[in-house]
Amino acid sequence: MEILVCVKRVPDTSENEIEVNSEGSDIERDDLVYSVNEWDNYAVEEAIQIIDKVGGSVTVAAIGDDESEEVLRREMAMGADKGILLSDEAFEKSDGRGLATILKATVEKGNYDLILTGAQSDTGAAQTGAMLAAMLDRPYASLVNLVEVIDDSTLKIGREIDGGNQEMHEIKLPCVLSIQTGINEPRYVGIRGIRKVASVEIPTLGAADLGIDTATIGDSGAKTKCIDYFVPVMGEGAEMIEGDTEEIVVKLVEILKSKGGIK
Amino acid sequence: MQIFAYIINKNGKADDTALELALAAKKLDSEAQVTAIVAGSGIDSVCQEVSAAYNDVWKIDHAALAYPDSEIMGKILPKLLPEKAVLLLAHEYLAMDMAPGLAIRMNSAYIADVTDIEGLDGSVAKLVRQEFSGMVSTHNTCDLSDGAVITIRPGVFATEETPAVGGSVVDKSGDIVIPETQRKYLETVEAEVGDVDISNSEVLVSVGRGIEEEDNIEIIKELAEAMGVDYSCSRPIVDAKWMEKSRQVGTSGKTVKPKVYMALGISGAFQHLGGIKGSPFIIAINKNPKAPIFQVADIGVEGDILEIIPELTEKVNELKG
Numbered sequence: 041m042e043i044l045v046c047v048k049r050v051p052d053t054s055e056n057e058i059e060v061n062s063e064g065s066d067i068e069r070d071d072l073v074y075s076v077n078e079w080d081n082y083a084v085e086e087a088i089q090i091i092d093k094v095g096g097s098v099t100v101a102a103i104g105d106d107e108s109e110e111v112l113r114r115e116m117a118m119g120a121d122k123g124i125l126l127s128d129e130a131f132e133k134s135d136g137r138g139l140a141t142i143l144k145a146t147v148e149k150g151n152y153d154l155i156l157t158g159a160q161s162d163t164g165a166a167q168t169g170a171m172l173a174a175m176l177d178r179p180y181a182s183l184v185n186l187v188e189v190i191d192d193s194t195l196k197i198g199r200e201i202d203g204g205n206q207e208m209h210e211i212k213l214p215c216v217l218s219i220q221t222g223i224n225e226p227r228y229v230g231i232r233g234i235r236k237v238a239s240v241e242i243p244t245l246g247a248a249d250l251g252i253d254t255a256t257i258g259d260s261g262a263k264t265k266c267i268d269y270f271v272p273v274m275g276e277g278a279e280m281i282e283g284d285t286e287e288i289v290v291k292l293v294e295i296l297k298s299k300g301g302i303k
Numbered sequence: 304m305q306i307f308a309y310i311i312n313k314n315g316k317a318d319d320t321a322l323e324l325a326l327a328a329k330k331l332d333s334e335a336q337v338t339a340i341v342a343g344s345g346i347d348s349v350c351q352e353v354s355a356a357y358n359d360v361w362k363i364d365h366a367a368l369a370y371p372d373s374e375i376m377g378k379i380l381p382k383l384l385p386e387k388a389v390l391l392l393a394h395e396y397l398a399m400d401m402a403p404g405l406a407i408r409m410n411s412a413y414i415a416d417v418t419d420i421e422g423l424d425g426s427v428a429k430l431v432r433q434e435f436s437g438m439v440s441t442h443n444t445c446d447l448s449d450g451a452v453i454t455i456r457p458g459v460f461a462t463e464e465t466p467a468v469g470g471s472v473v474d475k476s477g478d479i480v481i482p483e484t485q486r487k488y489l490e491t492v493e494a495e496v497g498d499v500d501i502s503n504s505e506v507l508v509s510v511g512r513g514i515e516e517e518d519n520i521e522i523i524k525e526l527a528e529a530m531g532v533d534y535s536c537s538r539p540i541v542d543a544k545w546m547e548k549s550r551q552v553g554t555s556g557k558t559v560k561p562k563v564y565m566a567l568g569i570s571g572a573f574q575h576l577g578g579i580k581g582s583p584f585i586i587a588i589n590k591n592p593k594a595p596i597f598q599v600a601d602i603g604v605e606g607d608i609l610e611i612i613p614e615l616t617e618k619v620n621e622l623k624g
């Protein structure tokens with residue numbers, strides 16, 4: 041099976057305090073720790089586990105600047121066979137539709153039976169995989185937490201729905217799936233693994249290579265645009281307890297007791 | 304403007320988001336004609352229920368729609384809706400499956416998980432959403448001139464009152480053809496039941512990714528034991544298999560309604576908060592003072608749970624003698 045996995049380099053929210061810059065035009069990007077989008081890591085692991093069972097190859101593709109090469113190498117160190125960097129100034133400021141347009145052109149350059157994306161990324165829109173599937177007119181399932189290969193043309197998949205329940209479907213290949221966290225346990229990649237793939241060539245493709253009309257992507261193709269960033273205010277805000285650890289725990293115990301938190 | 308709202312319904316009842324979408328539509332354009340779309344099998348009562356809040360209700364009743372399959376609905380809706388329609392859906396499991404593809408098939412704009420609507424300037428809507436797990440919000444423009452598909456975060460337009468519109472039900476069942484799809488729904492597998500049912504717990508000590516390592520989970524169990532209460536967790540803890548799924552709080556886990564909820568090393572993502580009902584007293588400990596959880600918590604501590612929790616356990620034990 042030929043599998044393409046779309047991956048993205050994102051600021052790691054568990055490692056960073058994300059702050060808005062002084063103009064409100066973006067988040068403060070200096071000194072951020074970046075990593076591969078959490079969901080994508082599960083997608084790559086799933087792809088590798090599938091070809092381990094049925095044979096084939098895994099290609100990872102990322103839209104981004106040169107620095108995205110680092111996440112491609114990381115996923116190749118996990119076991120992906122090939123990487124493709126999709127990079128062009130014309131790609132910047134694309135909305136979801138623009139990004140899916142770029143990925144569609146990439147898919148059409150290859151011969152993939154299965155295309156995986158993460159269920160969502162840093163923008164939380166959860167849109168790329170679904171848009172790509174519709175553009176390719178291929179069947180799609182989101183929030184996939186189980187994949188079983190039935191035969192050359194059919195997969196059995198599980199979709200996570202509310203309350204931890206699971207919708208089971210049969211889906212025909214070629215198809216697009218967006219992968220939910222927890223579907224597997226992504227393997228660990230060490231520095232040594234990354235060194236091994238350090239010299240593997242990763243081709244870069246731009247709009248011209250992909251035959252994309254640049255009016256359909258980037259800022260000019262975007263019907264949806266982010267205009268500024270700000271810090272949300274959701275509620276009144278917590279009353280903060282200060283002091284050294286001893287003072288804090290004394291206060292916490294008092295509060296817990298008064299609220300019936302200690303049985 | 305003509306706005307449509309896709310109504311999620313289960314077992315003959317409309318989802319809470321049915322009213323929320325009516326409100327969102329009015330917030331987008333107070334003059335708009337708002338139509339509810341109810342699809343399913345045997346849905347008369349749902350249509351009746353939602354008609355109070357909408358100008359009219361389009362009923363699509365068909366045996367093949369008994370289970371709301373997004374691959375089927377995703378092909379029916381673009382044919383049924385007028386050109387340049389604006390369609391609202393609640394940002395949850397069905398919409399995540401169907402809505403982005405609908406926008407492509409309808410050749411319209413798409414914007415997901417909207418948390419506020421600031422208004423309309425000509426044909427351009429100004430909408431708020433969040434990025435980076437709710438740590439920052441953004442203002443966005445969405446050009447509605449070719450129509451749009453907009454998903455709304457559940458709960459943000461929650462309301463007690465029904466906008467009294469009182470529309471009629473229009474049967475559109477004859478206007479649709481069930482399309483062939485390459486995806487077949489088989490069955491729904493219910494979530495496993497665990498050893499405790501946290502949905503009935505009065506107090507929960509809940510832990511998130513801030514616990515860092517599996518071995519540290521022990522300090523959470525010790526605190527819960529000292530307090531004499533149950534423990535629970537956020538999703539990454541279950542993904543890592545450090546606790547069983549039945550202890551996960553959130554939209555894809557359990558809905559809980561405790562009196563006291565301790566959020567330890569939990570950032571406060573909306574899917575997590577979505578599982579906490581009944582406005583409990585929330586105590587949050589997090590090393591990041593900007594974590595969204597502090598905005599919804601009653602009491603906050605900026606600090607390291609690995610340091611504070613063992614001390615807290617000791618104090619609780621002392622108290623109990």
Ligand SMILES: Cc1cc2nc3c(=O)[nH]c(=O)nc-3n(C[C@H](O)[C@H](O)[C@H](O)COP(=O)(O)OP(=O)(O)OC[C@H]3O[C@@H](n4cnc5c(N)ncnc54)[C@H](O)[C@@H]3O)c2cc1C
Pocket residue numbers: 053054159160183436510511512513514515536537538539540551552553554555556557567568569570571572573574575578588589590591594606607608609
């Ligand atoms: C469709 C869908 C459904 C989902 N359903 C759920 C669900 O049901 N339940 C759920 O929980 N999530 C759910 N999620 C995931 C959700 O979006 C978040 O990713 C998740 O809730 C984050 O969990 P967390 O707060 O533990 O981790 P993070 O967001 O990584 O937060 C960890 C927090 O710990 C703090 N921290 C780190 N170290 C320490 C320390 N030593 N001391 C104190 N604080 C520390 C950090 O500052 C951070 O705020 C869902 C996502 C999707 C897409």
